[in-house]
Amino acid sequence: MNRATDQLKASSDTARLDVEIMMAAALDIGRDRLLLNPPPGKPPAAFEAMVERRLAGEPIAYITGHRAFWTIDLEVGPGVLIPRPDSETLIGHAVEHHAGGEGPKRILDLGTGPGTLLLAALDEWPAATGLGVDASEAALAYAQRNAERLGMADRAQFGLGDWAAGIDEQFDLILCNPPYVGEAEDVGLGVREYEPAEALFAGADGLDDYRRLIPQIPPILAAGGLALLEIGHTQGQSVSALVSEIGKKPFIKKDLSGRPRMVGFVA
Structure with missing residues (x-):
């Protein structure tokens, strides 16, 4: 070695x-x-x-075919975004928010990839069910296999979609890790070359998908429900401003490195 x-x-x-x-x-x-x-x-x-x-330069997770995330292990491979520890910030805050209560009953993961946030949340709340939406059929295939391997196939549904368009039910917890990298930003060795561009890049400033998806959230967020969006560490104020525009009060949470990593709001 x-x-x-x-x-x-x-x-x-x-x-x-x-x-x-x-x-x-x-x-x-x-x-x-x-x-x-x-x-x-x-x-x-x-x-x-x-x-x-x-x-x-191929990512280690593609080579081994697996990536650990929160309390679960996910199958990953070409065509799907590799889960990052930064995304655990969303699960960590959701657990903190619901501490001492029953937890969410219905969970939505927008841009689910290999089922990352949805399956991690379902592992935290065994009585919950959820829906994972993604625009990639390849990603959804990984998500379905992960749900089956983790014994969650009866609680997790997956569907092809364009963010929340066409969804007509409400959720207690909405999680989302959208593309948020600017097209000219440096993303490190192997990322641009191997991981799906549509899961990484969102226009010149990295905010294109936030502009589309944030206005879609209020109608599908149940009363008292929690919405959590992962962000790039320089995007806290910009994404918070977009949340304020829909009449909600945003808050920012930092990751383990002390950098802004999530913008959230409550219905």
Whole structure:
């Protein structure tokens, strides 16, 4: 593994971690087991192939086919946005908001991708049901498989859609991680080259999708319901202004790095 780590140092800030994750995946064991009891002998051929893909800049989650998020593990691959820890800010605040109560009964995830926010929320509230909407059939296929693998297929529905257009019911919790990257922004090695552009970029200032989706939320947010939108760390004031325009009082929450990461409002 040391040789592979040295190879990756020029192209990855997390070279050692990448190598450990890929080796564990190639051996079909957990990373903790790998670290506690490294197997003897030469690395499997699958590991060498994974290293070559990583050297080319392919995201580690695509290479292994999985990404951990909140309390769940999601299948991911080409054509779907890879879940980021930043998005856990939304789930964390939803849990805090509903602490001591029954929690939301009906949850909507707009731009669900592989089911990221919806399935994490359903894992928190076992009595809840939810709907995940996405404009990508490929993403919805991942979401459906994830729901089935996590035992949530009876509580999670998924549908092809254009944000909230055509939805005629109300939800207690609405979660959304829309595209919010400006077209000229730097997104890091491998992101622009591998992940779906439609899930990342939203016009010159990254606000195009907020302008469309925020006015759609009030009619489908139940009385007392909570809406949470992920944002780029420089977009707090801009997205808050869009929320104010629909007559709601926005609030901003920071991620674990102390950067603005979410704008929310209550019905």
